[in-house]
Amino acid sequence: MNNLNDSLPDLMRRATDDLEPESNDLVERGIQRGVTLRRRRTAMLGLSGAGAVLATAGIIVGGTHLFAGSTPEPTVAGPSAPATPSAPATPSDPATPSAEPSAKATSPAQTLATLRALLPSGLNQSAPRSEKDNGLFSAHVVLDDGKGASLVTVKIVTTKPNRDCAGLHGTCQVRPDGSVIHSYANESIVPFAPERDPNGIRNTVVEVFYPDGRLISLYNYNSPNPIVAHTRTNPLLTVKQLTAIANSDQWVYPPAVTGLDEAGLPPNGKPTVPLEQTQQQLKSVLPRGLQFTRPETWGGGTNGFNGASYVVNDGKGAARVDALVQYETKPVTKCTGEGPQHCKVRSDGSVIGWSKNEPSYGDERQAINGVLANRVEIHYPDGRMISMTSYNGPSEKNDKHTRAKPMFSTDQLFAMAGKPGWKFPGTGTK
Structure with missing residues (x-):
């Protein structure tokens, strides 16, 4: 994981591998959020299957920060x-x-x-x-x-x-x-x-x-x-x-940002969780009888988030399913009109968001590959966050869809995301 020494433009140029014309979250938010969302960019690029681009990388594709825009x-x-x-x-x-x-x-x-x-x-x-x-x-x-x-x-x-x-x-x-x-x-x-x-x-x-x-x-x-x-x-x-x-001496710089972790965010002091545990938990919450292939993990260690995925097949077509867990720097407590298409504050104070049949592309490539996603997020009052995504193909991009709709509905994803076995990782630092 790179720290704030990373080049801001380098992060942007490397993190836009999957650029789309309407991809405001991918580009415009990335430009606006800058250094302080390094960890979250890292997490989300993993979800898009491009985790090698920043070994750090990942940017805001159905991201965990989308409820909390800057003013x-x-x-x-x-x-x-x-x-x-x-x-x-x-x-x-x-x-x-x-x-x-x-x-x-x-x-x-x-x-x-x-x-x-x-x-x-x-x-x-x-x-x-x-x-x-x-x-x-x-x-x-x-x-x-x-x-x-x-x-x-x-x-x-x-x-x-x-x-x-x-x-x-x-x-x-x-x-x-x-x-x-x-x-x-x-x-x-x-x-x-x-x-x-x-x-x-x-x-x-x-x-x-x-x-x-x-x-x-x-x-x-x-x-x-x-x-x-x-x-x-x-x-x-x-x-x-x-x-x-x-080089001008007219610039007046803001006060120093101190006490940041390697991702450029305040450390949360929560313990780390092995990536293997997240991968095993994802497999355990998925229905029995599926064929599991192409396991993948990203994050882990002091990154502050764990991501895991499988390509699963129920005999009707291969489909990728992702999970990402972390403690958020600032707990999400309300719907702000950003993030997934739908949002609701539950009686226990948690905030949930979900999108159905979300296209992977916003241009003619969508008609070629036809990949759709069902996506859910749960933001707990104590800062825990889990996001799960189900696709109707073996990857979010660059592969054609294998089935008409994502394998799992948002209701099924919420049920799996709400299982008690998930462990939420922190940075392990204070």
């Missing part, structure tokens, strides 16, 4: 007249802002104002917005030079410092002051299979890690939104321009 800061209305940034620096330029973080108060609105002031002059700015999430501040502006709209996003956080280029692809350098600058240009956000992104989205990224834990990440896309069709061949801003913006 955005008020949007700054209307584009302002931006100032031209100071002379651009390249990734090899040792010139950096002061190594000491500012003591001034900050807010996401201020982050947005700083971004808008540092953007090159002569560009139309629209759709400004900002938000915060557990110490991570984000700001977004859509730019247009008359040749197509281009979203630029900045994320700033103060956390555990990264001191080297390990695990960062593209161009990376440790600068004389000990900061690490990392960049790549015009890359598909589905880097290992760009043909799987019908929207043709590319991004250019620059980020700077400072020895005191400050981290700034800048993303620029060749579209006004990473989940819609591209509006230009490449992102509007270059690595050189983004580097100049990142």
